[in-house]
Amino acid sequence: SLPAIPSLVSLSYLSLSSNSLSQVAVELFTLPSLIHVDLHDNKLREVTKRGENDKRWARGVRTAPLSGEGTEMEVGGGGEKEKSMVEVLGISENALREFPPPLLSVLSSCTSLDLRSNPHLVSLPLSFDVEMVSAGLRKLHLDLSAIISPPAEVAKRGCKAVFRYLRRIRRANKREVEAKDxxxxxxxxxxxxxxxxxxxxxxxxxxxxxxxxxxxCVDASKNRISELPPSFAEMSRLDTVIFDHNTFAVFPSILLEARLAALKSVSFRFNRIASLPLDLSIRQFDVLALEGNPLASVPPRVVAPVEARKGKKRVLRRRVGTKA
Structure with a gap:
């Protein structure tokens, strides 16, 4: 267990690694001189919110419970500091299940954040980029084997890619809420x-x-996607999908399902599609763009509507990308 320390206001580096801490209070990170905090190799599950020790706050004493053995560390004198000066924070090898919400509001100066080896931490909050961009975060380490949101392919590209991805998903989520109203x-x-x-x-x-x-509309061009999951058919409001410059070897038959009846514009230019489904008909879409694929032939149901009227061969070439 840790002894009670009357004042840590001048502390700049704090290492509490390799203990058995299961939680810390957010006040710990708001010490006025603290720049580097190392909490790796513990059992941290959460960072508690300010105000959980109201009686101590009323007396002007801030506390940071460092539980594991049920002890508390007193970390300061009077007065409340709203933001953290911490620049380097290591919380690797712990038991986090989510990024601690209290930390998101206080880390105003963090430039390096290590969250590796938290096997249950599968996503970052969508507001993560809002706070961390303003903080100037430059190094972000995540457990690539566990992270789902953002995907590991995005996470390994660094902070800028993570911020850009979360920003776009967050904006789309906001529109989702607006759409319901x-x-x-x-x-x-x-x-x-x-x-x-x-x-x-x-x-x-x-x-x-x-x-x-x-x-x-979903534009997922210039990635390495090779197939669409079955749940894609549940996105029934889609009218446009763009998967140009990916690695599809087969045209996704899921796009022909009745649940995607609103789909009118489909683009799979410059993929690896060598054949099309036999039940594909050009009448199903207003635009079918397949230029740059190694197509050897086009199904009769695609060609027939084009040959029915004079001058339509040019339309087939534009939409399907084959020599008619």
Whole structure:
């Protein structure tokens, strides 16, 4: 257990690694001179919120419970400091299940954050980029084997990619909420819900995207996606999908399902698609763009409507990208 320390106001480096701490109070991170905090190799599950020791606060004494053995560390004198001066924070090898919300509001100066080896930490809060961009975070270490949101492919690209991804998902989530409140508005006056997740190196469509059921357009160009999951068919409001410059070897037959009847524009340019489903008909879409694929032939149901009227061969070439 840790002894009570009357004052730590001049402390700049604090290492509490390799103990059995299961929680710390957010006040610990707001010590006026503290710059580097090392909490790795503990059993941390949470950071408690300010105000849980109101009686001590009323007496002007801040406390930071460092539980494990039920002890407390007194960490300061009177007065409340709203922001943290901590620049380097290590919380690796712990038991976090989420990024501690109290930390998000106080880490105003953090430039390096290590969250590796928290096997239950699978996502970052969507507001993470709002706080951490202003803090100037430059180094972010995540457990790539566990992280789902942002996907590991994004996380390993660094802070800027993580911030950009979370910002786009957060904005789409905000539009989702707005959409639920405007369903009574005529369709022509509603907002168009589009999500751009291009240039992220994704190998599959993230779960974050599949939860955005109000989306009307998804642009996932210039990634490494090779297939669509079955749950993609539940995005019934989609009218446009763009998967240009990916690694699809087969045209996704899921796009032909009745649940995606609103889908009118489909683009899979510059993939690896060598054949199309036999039941694919050009009447199903207004735009079908497949330029730059190694297509050897086109199904009769795609060609037949084009040959029915004079001059339509040019349309087939533009939409399907084959020599008619």
């Amino acid at each position: 405007t369903t009574h508005i005529p369709a022509r006056y509603r907002k168009y819900f589009k999500l751009d997740i291009t240039h992220f190196g994704l190998v599959s469509l993230p779960a974050d995207v599949l939860q955005l059921r109000q989306l009307q």
